[in-house]
Amino acid sequence: MTDGAAGHRQRLRERYEKAALDGFHDHEVLELLLTYAIPRRDVKPLAKDLLAHFGSFSAVLDAHLEDLKLLPGIGSHAAVLLNIIPRLSARYQQDRWRQGPTIDSTRAAVSFLSARLGVQRNEVFCLLALNSRNDLIAAEEIQRGSVNRTAVFPRLVVEASVKHRATAVILAHNHPSGDPQPSLADRQITTKLKKLLSELDIVVHDHIIIAGPNYFSFAENGGLA
Secondary structure, eight states: OOHHHHHHHHHHHHHHHHHTTTTOOHHHHHHHHHTTTOTTSOOHHHHHHHHHHHSSHHHHHHSOHHHHHHSTTOOHHHHHHHHHHHHHHHHHHHHHTOOOOBOOSHHHHHHHHHHHHTTOSSOEEEEEEEOTTOBEEEEEEEEEOOSSOOOOOHHHHHHHHHHTTOSEEEEEEEOTTSOOOOOHHHHHHHHHHHHHHHTTTOEEEEEEEEETTEEEETTTTTTTO
16 A cells, blocks of 8 residues: 555545534545455555445445455455444444333432432432433433532533433432432532523423432422422
């Protein structure tokens, strides 16, 4: 492989690292893929041959494995790599949107959270992101603090809620002291987050404080009114 071809490969990878696939032409995407299966050749002509033969980028990836192998220059490794891409995407989507447990009551939320927060020695603030059926999409730790305090940045909570496409959330943190009663700061952040998320059409179902075997639910105690 010439120095020019090696440099071209490196530039493709650097472009991807900076901006993912933004600005890539279809043949450049195929080139980038082929560099991982064909180590010592200029793969740009091969990428263009693939597009010309199959007619489009999607048709290349939808092609049967044996049809890919028939194209001159495409060996078994490259054919498998190209063939696996749409199947890998389907597998990802299946796993990404696999139905999680349904959290449709305070009891269910407390049961889920106690196993994760009840044994923590420092305060941890986390978010349960739910879909419209109250199935758990994700449980994400937002911030970790000291033994008796966690400074919660609302922006991080909002970003996590939007990232997971939540239609509803349950806020949660723990009190390692064993006293589940909310502090003034707990009440203030609950009110602030409820307001911020409601502006994005995201419902705050509850804010639950776990303290060993004990808990406090803002929903049960009228703290979300």
